[in-house]
Amino acid sequence: MPELRIDIDAIGRNTESVAALLRSRGLDLVAVTKGCLGEPRVASAMLAGGAVAIADTRDRNLHRLRSALPNVELHRIHLPSFSEPFEPGDVTYVSNREGAEAVASLGQGHGSGGRKVMIHAETGDEREGVPMDLLLELATEIAADPRLRLLGVATNYACFKGKPEGIRRSVEAIARAAAELRQAGLGLERVSGGNSSLLWLLAEGHALPAEVTEARCGEALLLGRDALYYQPLPGCRTDACLLRAEVVEEYTRPAARGPARRLVLGIGRQDLGTGAVKFAEPGLSEVGRSADYTVVEAGEACPRTPIGTMIDMIPSYEALVAVWTSPYVELALVNRL
Amino acid sequence: MPELRIDIDAIGRNTESVAALLRSRGLDLVAVTKGCLGEPRVASAMLAGGAVAIADTRDRNLHRLRSALPNVELHRIHLPSFSEPFEPGDVTYVSNREGAEAVASLGQGHGSGGRKVMIHAETGDEREGVPMDLLLELATEIAADPRLRLLGVATNYACFKGKPEGIRRSVEAIARAAAELRQAGLGLERVSGGNSSLLWLLAEGHALPAEVTEARCGEALLLGRDALYYQPLPGCRTDACLLRAEVVEEYTRPAARGPARRLVLGIGRQDLGTGAVKFAEPGLSEVGRSADYTVVEAGEACPRTPIGTMIDMIPSYEALVAVWTSPYVELALVNRL
Numbered sequence: 245m246p247e248l249r250i251d252i253d254a255i256g257r258n259t260e261s262v263a264a265l266l267r268s269r270g271l272d273l274v275a276v277t278k279g280c281l282g283e284p285r286v287a288s289a290m291l292a293g294g295a296v297a298i299a300d301t302r303d304r305n306l307h308r309l310r311s312a313l314p315n316v317e318l319h320r321i322h323l324p325s326f327s328e329p330f331e332p333g334d335v336t337y338v339s340n341r342e343g344a345e346a347v348a349s350l351g352q353g354h355g356s357g358g359r360k361v362m363i364h365a366e367t368g369d370e371r372e373g374v375p376m377d378l379l380l381e382l383a384t385e386i387a388a389d390p391r392l393r394l395l396g397v398a399t400n401y402a403c404f405k406g407k408p409e410g411i412r413r414s415v416e417a418i419a420r421a422a423a424e425l426r427q428a429g430l431g432l433e434r435v436s437g438g439n440s441s442l443l444w445l446l447a448e449g450h451a452l453p454a455e456v457t458e459a460r461c462g463e464a465l466l467l468g469r470d471a472l473y474y475q476p477l478p479g480c481r482t483d484a485c486l487l488r489a490e491v492v493e494e495y496t497r498p499a500a501r502g503p504a505r506r507l508v509l510g511i512g513r514q515d516l517g518t519g520a521v522k523f524a525e526p527g528l529s530e531v532g533r534s535a536d537y538t539v540v541e542a543g544e545a546c547p548r549t550p551i552g553t554m555i556d557m558i559p560s561y562e563a564l565v566a567v568w569t570s571p572y573v574e575l576a577l578v579n580r581l
Numbered sequence: 582m583p584e585l586r587i588d589i590d591a592i593g594r595n596t597e598s599v600a601a602l603l604r605s606r607g608l609d610l611v612a613v614t615k616g617c618l619g620e621p622r623v624a625s626a627m628l629a630g631g632a633v634a635i636a637d638t639r640d641r642n643l644h645r646l647r648s649a650l651p652n653v654e655l656h657r658i659h660l661p662s663f664s665e666p667f668e669p670g671d672v673t674y675v676s677n678r679e680g681a682e683a684v685a686s687l688g689q690g691h692g693s694g695g696r697k698v699m700i701h702a703e704t705g706d707e708r709e710g711v712p713m714d715l716l717l718e719l720a721t722e723i724a725a726d727p728r729l730r731l732l733g734v735a736t737n738y739a740c741f742k743g744k745p746e747g748i749r750r751s752v753e754a755i756a757r758a759a760a761e762l763r764q765a766g767l768g769l770e771r772v773s774g775g776n777s778s779l780l781w782l783l784a785e786g787h788a789l790p791a792e793v794t795e796a797r798c799g800e801a802l803l804l805g806r807d808a809l810y811y812q813p814l815p816g817c818r819t820d821a822c823l824l825r826a827e828v829v830e831e832y833t834r835p836a837a838r839g840p841a842r843r844l845v846l847g848i849g850r851q852d853l854g855t856g857a858v859k860f861a862e863p864g865l866s867e868v869g870r871s872a873d874y875t876v877v878e879a880g881e882a883c884p885r886t887p888i889g890t891m892i893d894m895i896p897s898y899e900a901l902v903a904v905w906t907s908p909y910v911e912l913a914l915v916n917r918l
Contacts, residue, residue, distance in 0.1 A: 245662065304909060492663075513902075569908070571906070
């Protein structure tokens, strides 16, 4: 059975490094746990490392987190669903009137001043978010609803169609929008400038607009890299999440450049999706994968890998999410705090 | 929450149609349940529909099946793993000496004559399987091992690199190999000619070589299509597996050909992988997906789809496997036998 080996201590230290980088620019870290299915032990390490709140997209994860960490501020960063209640978040992200109404219909919640809402605005990634020309109207409606409390605005970039070079335009757009809403008399405590892709700007020494108060990071904490160019971040380990799968077959077969040693690993798309993995061993390159297998070519640089050998891989974020989701991969949490 | 609606009765009737198609050529149906995570209620419908055995790739699924269906012949069609025992199968597929030894080391099992083994041979798909020039040696070794019983040979095609036009060469290669092994004095009861991709040949009226005794089909039973050109099979329903996801956002946005209505559905790669889906509604086309969302363009042919609407989709096999794997999709088994 493949194994996903998660070094909790390394994730905690990655979080410290990312939180320090953000803090040096006056920004808070909201830690995103969707990549680890809202695993509370990972969330605890992120909180110990300096995160001020936990964010997740899935209600099932938020319920887990709420049970384990009753006093932590939870952000529900997925757009509201109308087919079921979505109680577990303290802060809900909405992008339209219907979403705001769905949150409002849950009642005022335990706190005073109504349920806290962040408005998600679209700044170039072409995925979710209210278009900029409709933001003021939506914000005004939310601010006027006594069941809701407009906490701030947020955006996301580099998760869908946004090209890396557009990151600065994205964060400047959300900052400008926040300034305009404030000029229109709307109070905004928080401006969430983006995800782990923002960290590339910070690591490169760029400044963010003064309006931005926080970033939502998950990928960087788990994998130690920014999510724009996937560069290692200062002080972060990139091997906190390690995947191991077994060689179940090894034959020399015809290949493009003459006969080649081909390994079949006992892990496939059902476990990895199509997200990339990086082999720890030199000389290994992936040929492809099907539902249950990954086929790998072993070049001359690769030592012998007899059947039964466990092959170490560093998953990309997409592969990590898939691996953590698969019930066919054994999860090993090591170095627990 | 997205919903996967499985019509058990329709799968049973698809199985009857596929079993009849195979039986008309003298072939047995071995039903593959990896696409439904070894769900015993689906497996029961497949057995009632005429399957002679159940095959799966995952031990966890095989354990579920063994508990629910103690007397059914179970095929473990994944290559043996060495990191853990793999007891649940009655018939194990191997492709190398190490795999055969791993099965032999489990002891003789309950039956007489040793543990039943099928040798998986490679016939053009470039994934797993013993190369043809090594088959006789491996078969001879297995036949000589008193702990093992050589049941037959098997191959697989169109799961990895094999192009559709090579299907005939694949099935002819395994048939020829079986004939050669028999000429060498090895007894082979069974020759498993391939998966649901073989059904295209049969539906088109082609004959299979006389040596082939059975096919392993899962995709065709669940989705009602062959797995080569994905054509509907005679007597099969293609909507036995229906996926529904919610519209959580709808805005008119700039697009390639002017402003377009864009929907955001509350389902993403964590649930669907990258496998295709087909929308039941006309006028919908997918723009792309990220971990939590699928973005869809709604053309003029598509009626209004207000936020909260459930959108129906027929998943491809790859998407179906991912959806069934995701804990964030509600499984609804309807029309149970």
